[in-house]
Every structure is written in structure tokens, then in C-alpha cells.
Amino acid sequence: MTTLALLESVHQAPFLRAAAVAVVVYILRLLYRRCKCISISYIPGPKKSDSFFGNLTDLYFREVGEPHFQWQEEYGQVFKIHGLLGEEHLMVSDPKAIQYVYANSRSFIRQKHSRNLLKMLFGPGLGVVDFDDHKRQRRVMQPAFGSPHLRNLFPVFIRHTRKVCPPTREVVGDSNCQSLQLNVHDYATRVTLDITGDAVFEYQFGALDNKQDKLKEVMKNVEAQSLGNNSKSQIFISFIAERLPEQIIDIILHLPTKKYKYIKQTRDTIAAIAAEVMTEKRADMRKYLEDGKDLMSLLLRANAREDIRRRMSDEEINAGITTITFASYTTTASTLAFTLWELAKNTEIQRRLRDEILTAKRDVLKSTGIDEIPFSYYEKMPLLIAVTKETLRMHPVGFMGAKQAVEDEVIPLSQPLKLPDGRLITEIPVSKGQNIWINIPGYNRLSSIFGQNTHEFNVDRWLENRVDDHPGLVGVYSNLITFGHGPHACIGWRFSLLEAQTVLIELLANFEFRLPKNYKGVRRTGAATMIPTVPGDREAGTRLDLEISILPDWDPPCE
Numbered sequence: 001m002t003t004l005a006l007l008e009s010v011h012q013a014p015f016l017r018a019a020a021v022a023v024v025v026y027i028l029r030l031l032y033r034r035c036k037c038i039s040i041s042y043i044p045g046p047k048k049s050d051s052f053f054g055n056l057t058d059l060y061f062r063e064v065g066e067p068h069f070q071w072q073e074e075y076g077q078v079f080k081i082h083g084l085l086g087e088e089h090l091m092v093s094d095p096k097a098i099q100y101v102y103a104n105s106r107s108f109i110r111q112k113h114s115r116n117l118l119k120m121l122f123g124p125g126l127g128v129v130d131f132d133d134h135k136r137q138r139r140v141m142q143p144a145f146g147s148p149h150l151r152n153l154f155p156v157f158i159r160h161t162r163k164v165c166p167p168t169r170e171v172v173g174d175s176n177c178q179s180l181q182l183n184v185h186d187y188a189t190r191v192t193l194d195i196t197g198d199a200v201f202e203y204q205f206g207a208l209d210n211k212q213d214k215l216k217e218v219m220k221n222v223e224a225q226s227l228g229n230n231s232k233s234q235i236f237i238s239f240i241a242e243r244l245p246e247q248i249i250d251i252i253l254h255l256p257t258k259k260y261k262y263i264k265q266t267r268d269t270i271a272a273i274a275a276e277v278m279t280e281k282r283a284d285m286r287k288y289l290e291d292g293k294d295l296m297s298l299l300l301r302a303n304a305r306e307d308i309r310r311r312m313s314d315e316e317i318n319a320g321i322t323t324i325t326f327a328s329y330t331t332t333a334s335t336l337a338f339t340l341w342e343l344a345k346n347t348e349i350q351r352r353l354r355d356e357i358l359t360a361k362r363d364v365l366k367s368t369g370i371d372e373i374p375f376s377y378y379e380k381m382p383l384l385i386a387v388t389k390e391t392l393r394m395h396p397v398g399f400m401g402a403k404q405a406v407e408d409e410v411i412p413l414s415q416p417l418k419l420p421d422g423r424l425i426t427e428i429p430v431s432k433g434q435n436i437w438i439n440i441p442g443y444n445r446l447s448s449i450f451g452q453n454t455h456e457f458n459v460d461r462w463l464e465n466r467v468d469d470h471p472g473l474v475g476v477y478s479n480l481i482t483f484g485h486g487p488h489a490c491i492g493w494r495f496s497l498l499e500a501q502t503v504l505i506e507l508l509a510n511f512e513f514r515l516p517k518n519y520k521g522v523r524r525t526g527a528a529t530m531i532p533t534v535p536g537d538r539e540a541g542t543r544l545d546l547e548i549s550i551l552p553d554w555d556p557p558c559e
């Protein structure tokens with residue numbers, strides 16, 4: 001193609017025109033930033049792996065954690081990595097720096113490509129909006145995720161959890177040998193989707209009854225095949241496309257690539273479900289205008305307000321439903337699957353945890369006559385809590401802490417950083433637009449916080465050493481950064497803990513989990529969240545196979 005023909009096609013195709021403008025603006029911005037001199041060039045860090053893509057190929061193509069741990073080992077808690085076209089990014093696992101970046105939500109917001117991707121998928125929901133819009137939406141939704149309301153939701157958790165066991169027992173029981181290899185992620189996804197729908201919106205997805213095949217199929221594809229970047233050309237297209245002005249990002253969804261085709265399919269499917277939820281609830285509007293603390297009542301009451309400072313628009317409510325659905329069920333399902341994987345590898349811990357669960361069940365049955373451990377009792381189950389914390393530490397599924405400075409800022413450090421010329425610095429000035437990655441996998445493995453051998457799954461660090469006794473560190477739960485920190489920290493962390501623990505109790509009381517006979521490992525793959533995949537076979541989608549067998553002599557049975 002001649003230069004003239006190329007220019008002509010750029011001129012004629014709106015997307016190419018927008019892309020060309022984005023590249024030019026980007027290069028000018030880069031040059032401007034270089035001239036302005038608040039540079040981080042002097043900070044040590046890994047060499048580029050690729051002259052064009054910098055270290056982004058490490059971040060996207062290697063297993064989640066591998067580059068994070070390697071660089072942390074080599075350069076410490078603060079280092080520089082290379083982005084596309086010579087851009088320089090900061091990566092931090094320093095607790096004080098993390099605290100500062102997360103807590104100052106007016107100075108640091110989600111990186112633009114990540115914000116655009118979420119906006120494309122869900123619209124202007126929590127996680128995408130910032131500043132006053134974020135404060136307003138968060139204030140409306142918060143009561144639905146507080147401890148008092150969760151108490152009301154517990155029966156919903158139990159109801160759906162109990163639906164997992166009978167069909168699984170049937171499938172395993174029919175297999176002649178009383179054990180079977182199953183994709184546990186699939187079961188976890190179905191139960192968390194059903195719990196989210198019912199507990200949050202009183203909507204019955206029916207995934208455990210195989211009613212929501214379309215959504216499940218779409219979501220399986222979107223995570224494994226399109227929300228990450230699987231090739232250099234995908235990194236490049238995402239780089240351009242997801243940096244376009246927010247007002248026109250929707251045109252990207254018409255790009256003829258597999259990635260955006262899946263994203264569009266997903267968006268259309270979940271938007272249709274959100275619209276269905278809204279229509280259904282509006283038909284029964286009076287019920288929601290009362291004093292309920294469930295999310296639907298809170299959203300619809302906010303929608304009906306006259307005061308625009310407290311009102312939520314139809315578009316925001318739709319975005320709220322889709323954001324919560326996605327943020328809730330994918331994350332908790334993968335966390336559950338990683339928990340079962342750790343228990344399959346550590347059979348002695350699995351045995352001890354099952355003992356704790358069965359003892360609790362017997363105690364409760366004896367004292368109350370009810371075969372159901374109330375959630376207030378979970379606090380008296382130290383191993384259940386330790387297994388949960390250790391899994392969240394080892395496998396933080398929301399692994400991408402992609403932040404960007406909105407203005408020139410100075411980030412403080414908890415310990416001095418030694419520069420190559422011998423100088424020690426205790427803070428890092430950054431300029432407006434600087435990309436910062438919170439090294440979430442790396443922080444969760446810091447031995448200064450979590451003790452020795454942090455790459456090993458060891459529940460004793462929580463039982464004996466009480467590593468969460470350190471006061472004033474980061475995170476909303478036990479010094480872990482897994483649920484984020486500050487105003488944008490996970491709104492559903494308590495919901496997720498209660499849900500995962502309830503499902504785990506039921507599964508371990510009924511089944512034993514082992515590594516499958518042809519076990520080839522599990523790959524922690526980066527997409528929008530961290531998902532388990534089969535090593536060397538991303539096309540197989542999100543998958544974690546384990547060998548399951550029915551436990552003998554469990555009484556009373558699960559339903």
C-alpha cells in the first residue's frame with residue numbers, strides 16, 4: 001500500500017482516523033511529559049523485554065505473579081517498568097505508597113485503558129466513575145453490603161449453596177468408581193451467579209438449574225479470550241482503542257476483532273438481563289420504595305429522588321446492576337476454585353478443615369436441632385478463617401492495580417529507596433498522567449508483613465504467628481491488599497467472604513477433593529481478573545479440574 005493510499009484509507013475509515021489522532025496525541029503527550037522533567041527515569045527497574053511493547057508483554061503474557069515476584073525480588077518494593085513506545089510506569093508494593101495512592105482518590109484514578117474497557121462493558125458504574133459521582137453512587141449502595149444487611153441475606157446463601165451438592169453427588173455417584181474429574185470453577189461460577197442474582201437483585205439466574213446457559217457461555221469466553229491481551233497485535237489494538245476519548249469508545253465495539261466481538265456480545269447479554277431486572281422491579285415499584293436495605297430498593301429509591309445530588313439515573317442503575325453482577329460472581333468463583341485447588345494439594349489441611357466443619361455441624365445440631373452452621377459461628381472456626389485468608393493472600397484475583405496520577409503528586413515510601421548513584425530517597429515525585437501499578441501479587445508476599453516463606457501456602461502464619469496483628473497497614477481485611485484499599489476498595493468484601501465460606505463448608509462436608517490423575521498444573525492467567533486456565537490451552541476457557549469423591553457416612557445428608 002502506498003503512503004497516499006494509506007492516508008486515504010485513514011481519511012475514509014472513522015476508526016482509523018480516530019486511531020491516528022489518538023497515536024499523534026499520545027506521542028505529543030509523551031514528548032511534553034519528557035520536557036516537563038518530572039520523570040521517573042532515574043528509578044531502577046527491569047530492562048525492556050521488547051523494544052516496542054516494553055514490559056507489557058511480561059505483564060500480559062506471563063503467568064500472573066511471575067514477573068511481579070521476580071522484579072520485587074530483584075529491585076525491591078518500588079521500581080520502574082516500561083510501557084509501550086518508551087513510556088515509563090511505576091510499580092509499587094511499598095505499604096505506605098500503596099496506602100497513599102489508594103487513599104487519595106482525587107489525585108489517583110483508574111488508568112484510562114482500564115476505565116474505558118469497564119465503561120464499554122458496564123457503563124458508568126462504580127469502578128468507572130470518580131470524584132463526586134463515585135461518592136454519590138457509593139453512598140447509595142453501601143448499606144446493601146454492610147454487616148446488618150448481610151445477616152438478612154444469609155438464608156439466600158444457604159438456599160443456593162445447598163443446591164450444589166445433590167446434582168454433584170448424583171454425577172459423581174453415577175460414575176461407577178464414586179469419583180470423577182470435574183471443572184470445579186464451573187460449579188463455583190454457577191453457585192456464585194445464583195447467589196448474586198438472588199441476594200442482590202432478587203433475580204433468579206437459575207445457573208445451577210442450567211437455565212442461564214447463554215450468560216455463562218458468554219462470560220466464560222469473555223474472561224479467558226478477550227478481557228486480557230493474548231497477542232502483541234491485541235496489546236497494540238487495545239492500546240489505541242482503549243485510549244480514545246470516553247465519548248466515542250463505543251465505536252471500538254464495532255471493530256472486527258475476536259476480542260471486541262466477545263466484549264460486545266457480553267455487554268449486550270448482560271445489558272439485556274439488567275433491563276429485564278429493572279422492568280420486573282418497576283412493575284412492583286411500591287415494594288421497593290419502602291425502607292428496604294437491599295440493593296434494588298436503594299437504587300430505585302435513589303432513581304426516584306428529585307434532588308440531583310442524590311439521584312441515580314436509569315443509565316447508572318443499569319451500570320450498577322451489571323457492574324455488581326460481574327464484580328461479584330467471577331471474583332468469588334475463582335477464589336473458591338483456587339481454595340479447592342490449595343486444599344487438593346494440601347490434603348492434611350483439607351482433612352483438618354473438614355474435621356472442624358463436621359464438629360461445628362454436630363455441635364450446632366446438638367444445641368439447636370438445626371443442621372446449619374449460623375454465620376455468627378464462623379468466627380469460632382479458626383481453620384476456616386485461616387484457609388480463607390491464606391487463599392486470598394496467595395491468589396488475589398483482582399490483581400491489576402492500574403492507577404494514574406490526575407495531577408503532579410509526591411508519593412511517600414515506608415522505607416528509603418537506594419538509587420544507583422548511592423542516594424537514598426523517601427518519596428517519589430510523579431507528574432500528572434503518570435501510570436502506576438499497585439503490585440498486588442507482590443505486596444501479598446512481603447515477608448516484612450506476612451512472615452517467612454511467603455510463596456508457600458501455610459495456614460499457620462494466621463493461626464500461630466497472627467500476622468494480621470500488625471496495626472495500621474493497608475487493605476480492608478487482615479492487611480491483605482486483595483480487596484483494595486481506600487474509597488474504591490471492594491464494596492462487596494464482606495459479602496464475598498460470607499459467600500465463599502458458606503459454599504466451602506457445604507462442599508467439604510460432602511466431598512473430598514484431590515488433584516486429578518493426569519494433573520498438569522493450573523495456570524493463573526491474567527484477564528480482567530485472574531482466572532485459572534489449563535496450562536498451554538487458554539482456548540479451553542476458565543477451568544480448574546479436580547478429582548471429586550463423595551464422602552462416606554455423612555449424616556445428616558446435605559438435603
Ligand code: HEM
Nearest residue numbers: 126127327328331332335398482483484488490491492496
Ligand atoms: C474474592 C472476591 C473479590 C475480590 C478479590 C474483589 C476485589 C476487588 C478489588 C481489588 C477492588 C478494587 C479495585 C480498585 O482498586 O479500583 C474491588 C472493587 C469492587 N468490587 Fe470487589 N472483589 C471481590 C468480590 C466482590 C463482590 C462479591 C462484590 C459485590 C457483591 C464486589 C463488588 C465490587 C465493586 C462494585 C467494586 C468497585 C468499588 C468502587 O470502585 O467503589 N466485589 N473488588
